[in-house]
Amino acid sequence: MNILEKITNELDTLSKSERKVAEVILSSPNTVIHSSIAALAKQAKISEPTVNRFCRRLDTKGYPDFKLHLAQSLANGTPYVNRHVDENDSAEEYTSKIFESTMANLELARKSLDSNLINRSVDVLTQANKISFFGLGASAIVAHDAQNKFFRFNVPVVYFDDILMQRMSAINSRQGDVVIVISHTGRTKSLVEVASLAKENDATVIGITTTGTPLAKECSIVLSVNVSEDTDLYMPMSSRIAQLALIDVLATGFTLRRGSKFRDNLKKVKDSLRSSRFDKKD
Amino acid sequence: MNILEKITNELDTLSKSERKVAEVILSSPNTVIHSSIAALAKQAKISEPTVNRFCRRLDTKGYPDFKLHLAQSLANGTPYVNRHVDENDSAEEYTSKIFESTMANLELARKSLDSNLINRSVDVLTQANKISFFGLGASAIVAHDAQNKFFRFNVPVVYFDDILMQRMSAINSRQGDVVIVISHTGRTKSLVEVASLAKENDATVIGITTTGTPLAKECSIVLSVNVSEDTDLYMPMSSRIAQLALIDVLATGFTLRRGSKFRDNLKKVKDSLRSSRFDKKD
DNA sequence: AGGAAAAGTGAAACTTTATTTCATAATTTG
C-alpha cells in the first residue's frame, strides 16, 4: 500500500506532534527521503523520538525502514495520491500535486466504471437515430468534446450548454434518440429535469454522473464516474477530466463496434484536416 | 535510471571485490534493501569500506542513499504505459487501456513542463488587463474550459473557437493583454497566424503546445505539453486532457498568487451555485 | 472544578550503522 495514502488516512489517529511530522512529509516527500531523522525532526519542530514513534505507528520498523517505504511509494508506477495544494506551494509543488491528483482521480474513476454498462451504452449509441449531449458549467465542455468526437463519426449529434435549448431538445426527442446528460454533482436541478423530460419522451437517457444522485435516478443507464470529493478550494475539478476519458472510451467502443469499413471513413476525416496544417519536416 | 540496470552495465568497470558485492545485490536485491552495510559485506565476503566504495562508484552518496535508489528501482511495478486498443478488445480491455494511456500521457506532460515558465505565465496572467483563450477542434474545449475557470476569478476573459473572431480579437489586442493559444500539433495555420498577429499588436502570447512547433516559435512563453504521438487510429487525443490539467495548474497558480481575500471571493462564487442544486441529504 | 490515570513529548544516554583513515596487500607498468 502506498505510504503517502496511509499517512493521509491515519492523519486523525495521530497525535499533535506526529501530525506535524506527517505534514512535513506530505508537503515534500522527495526532500524527506534524503533527510536524516534529525533534519526531519528539526523541520517539523519536534523531537527525534517523535519521528521514530510516528514511523512505528505506520507499521514500519523505524525511520530507515520508513524512508524505504516512502522511496518506494514515490517511485514510478506506484498509484498516485490525492494531495492538497497548500498556500505556500511553489509552482513546482502545485504542478506536481495537480497532475498527481488528476491521475489518482482517473484511477478512481476507472474503478467505479462498470464495463457491462459501457457495453450497453455503446450498443445504444450505435443504434441511435440522434445523439444529444447536455452539460452545464464544467460539464458543458465535456458535452462539447463529445460532440467533436461523435461528429467525426458522421452521426447526427448535437450538444447544448443552454438550459432552454436542452429543454426544447429533450421535449422533441423520441424513441431511438439517445440523450447523454453529464453532471458531476448530479444535483443540478435543471439538468435533472431535462433528463426526466427526455425520458418521458421515450429517449434513452444515459447519465454520466456520480452514483446515487438525483440525476442517476432519472437515467436509463448510469455511467458512474466517481472521483474524490472536491472539498478543497484550490483543488480543481478533476471530475471533468475523468468524464472526458469516459467519452474517449465510448467513442472508441463506438468505432470498434462499427467495424472496419467505418474506420476507413474515419481515416478520411483525419486526412482532410491535413491541408490546414503546416508540414512536418522530419 | 534503474540502478539494477546500471550495476549490470558497469560490472566490468568494477574491481574484483566490488563485483562480488554487485553479484550479491543482483541475485537478491529484495534482501539487500533490508540489510545493513555490515550484513551485506559479510554476505559478499568483503569488507564494509568496499561496499561503501561500490556505492559511490554508482554515483550515490553512500550506502543508505544506494539503498534508497535500489528500493525505488524495485518499486517500479507497473508504470502506466501507452497501450494500443486492439480490434478485438472487450469493453473492459479498451476501457483500461484508454485510462492507462491517459495517465501515462499526463505523466509525460508533467515531465515536459517547466515550472519556471509556469511561474512566469502566472505572473503575466495576474497582471493582465484582458485574457483571451484561442483553440480549434479538440483544443477549443480546452479554451472553453479555461474561460469557465478564469471567469470565476472575476477577470476579463474571453474564448473563441472561430477563426474570424480570433483574428479580430488578436488584431485588437494591446500591451497588457494576454493571449493564450492552444494547439497540440502547433501546426494549424490559422492559429499560428493568430498568434503572430497578437504578438505584433504587443500582446503577451502564451502557447500551450508541443516543443519546437511553428506555433511555439511565435509565442512569448511556450508551455510545452508533450504527449506521445497520436499514431493510432483508435487512440483518442490525450493531449487535450494534459492541456486541461495545465489549465488547472495555471488557474491554481493564479489563485495562490492573488492571496486570501481573493479566495474568499471565490468561495462566494462557489456558494452562489448552491441554490440551483438539489440538497445533499447526508 | 480537582485530581488521578493515561497519553504524549523531548533530553540525554545508549546502540547501531556508516564512513574515514591509514597501513598493508595485490596488481600493474616500465
Add this chain to the structure above:
DNA sequence: CAAATTATGAAATAAAGTTTCACTTTTCCT
C-alpha cells in the same frame, strides 16, 4: 623485478537512529 599504482580491510571515528525515563499535557472520572 622494483617502483608506482590501485585495491583492500582493520580500526578509529563520525553519524544516525533508538531507548529510557522524567516531565508535561490531556483525558476521564467523581
